[in-house]
Amino acid sequence: MTINFFTAALSAPCSLRYTYTMPKHVSSVWYHFKMERQNNKVYGFCKYCSTRYFNNATRMVKHLATCDRCPDEVRLQFQDNKTLSVRNDVRFGETATVTAPMPSVLGLVDQPQDKHKSVLGLVDQPQDKHESSEGTSSQACVIGSCQLSERQTTVQVLRTSTSSSRATSSTIAGFCDRVSSATQKELDESLARAIFATGTALGIVENPFWISFFNKLRPAYKVPSRYVMSHSLLDREDGRISNLVSAKIAQAECVAIVSDGWTSVNNTPIVNFIISTPEPVFLRSVTTGENRHTGQYIAQLLETVIDEVGVRKVMAVVTDNAANMKAAWRIINDNDKYKHIHCYGCVAHGLHLLATDICSIDSVEKLLTRAKNIVKFVKYKHLPHAAFYRIQQETLDRGKRKATQAEKLKAKKNTKPLSLILPSPTRWGTNAAMLKRLLETKKPLQHLVMEEDIDAMIEQPMKTSILDNSVFWLQIENLNAILEPVADAIKKIETDSPVLSDVPKIFFDLRQSFDGALHRAPVTSKEEKLILKYLTSREEFCSNVLQRVANILDPKYCGSHLSDEEVSEVYSKISDLASRTEGCDSVSSLCDLAEFRAKEGLWKSEGIWHAAKTIPGATWWKGLCANRSLAQVASRVLSLPASSASAERNWSTYKHVHGAKRNRLTDKRAHKLVNVASNLKFTLPRPPSSQLQQKIEKKTDDPVDPTGRIASTSTSEVPPPPRMAEQLDDDGDVDHAVEDDDSSMIGNGNP
16 A cells, blocks of 8 residues: 555554555666667767667666776776666666664654755755645655565665765775776786796796785785786787887897807707897897708898898897807808898807816816815815804904994995805806805815814815915915906906907906916916917907907097007908998098097097096997097997807896796797896886996996006906806805806807
């Protein structure tokens, strides 16, 4: 039966079942849609994006929950599945559904009511003094409409204040964590980028502990599956990085192609290609399969990359010094299309061969064997190793108590015990690192062999050597004086910065160092001559005319390390390079070279030479001498790399990505991961200019005196940059986690 709400509330018992025939309701979603009738059908058009929907409130709600143009407060409101409803004849589109027991509803009638309030006291309703009794009765009917049951009563309450409803909905939504589709995509890409950059296993996203961590960090974020991570996310990031690499290569004035070979954990032969812009950029790696690594095959791969990058843009090809690589050089140079491209070998590899030659001499080899035995005794026996660590720690503790504040600041880096280094045949310069570490830990070693427990374990000849200050340690020190300059030269030449002009200076310094140290070295007079012969042979093996051109064009050196015959050869080469360079001519370039070496004309000012101490040579020419014809040649030559170390470092990244623990990765997917991991550094923000200036000052070599000669030729002041394949851990040990196997590389044998 149909009754009046006020009568039912005041007189009817609670157990009585009341019914009320309510009008048809519509969803609150219609408030955000414009209703139009077309062909006798009702359509709704979104007020924010004009999307049309047939009379279907469910689809409209789903649309508003994902509409990009919809206001955030509206989108958050409709992302909740609970939808409010209203009467057809009401303009305002929002209602609230309240469920409460019958006594609570009836009890609301007893509450004092304001004349501008509804009967339930929940909704403000402005009253017009001229309002008719029919209108009042209609409002009371709308507000008071209810359907009572035995257990509960549902009251439909009209929210006549739209702004009040929005505020309430927005406040409630603020307590709910929701992730939009755009935010989900952004978070997925950030997570994928972090996983790809660190070489983390892709299965980490399915680890329950990581899933629990993300749920606690942001419950609404749904972690992508392993399949999505290894397919769509990886493909998207690989494409983005590839586009970035292409843009970086296109911006370079000239480039050099660096290549090397390797064998993966699955014994798959791979050849990689790095583009020096001069900053090294990983281009691709090629799985060679059943193809033999002949000179012809390597030349075909190189020519393909040259054509892809641009024939006129490529100026040099840098590889190791293997026979097949030299055969590929000849094939490239015989092609008229590539006549302007210079092919040369890795200088760091040549210096490593020089160190190997010196260590193969009988006297040196015997001394190194004695040193290795000491290192093995301490590292591989747990009792000497623990005692060696304890002795160093006690020494450090005593020093901290006695040292002054200035001494503490000076010795801040030496805050933990050092570990001995065992040389590896696949490491460049680790014999020198072993000798240097032995000299640094001389006193702890001597204390070690004097302990009673160690004395019972150590062999007597080894103990005698460690305690022998007059012979053994003096020989170690003198041998280190020969090997350490070679190791420092390797570390200097294998940097990512273009240091082609440093090669003549490096061999100039090595010759001076050997002349002063050989007479004290633990070798015979015949072996001294043999070492000098090795130095001359490897210098000829490593040198090429481009190094001498770079040395004479570098404002730090101005050809101060070249002989008269070499200078004459450089003049001819600069003339040839100028004739092959667009916008240059040989005559103007030689005239500029004359003024440059004589410090006349543009180069007369002292300020321009002071600038050469703080900026790279290529930047110096492009920035301060750009209007001269010679600048085109100089900036190109000074941006070329001196070694293929960037390709070697890429194998360390490859092994980190495709190692023994991840040997099921396909070659295609491993290539994508290496591409992302190697080139993501270009997306990082650049350091402030002040930090760049400090780095440049650290790398700045010896200053140029007014005569153009080098004021100092010592290499000990040059800070050697770390090599990724030869990093030392905090304890000083060689990091074997990134160890490369030279036996699996292309052209790793002696020439």
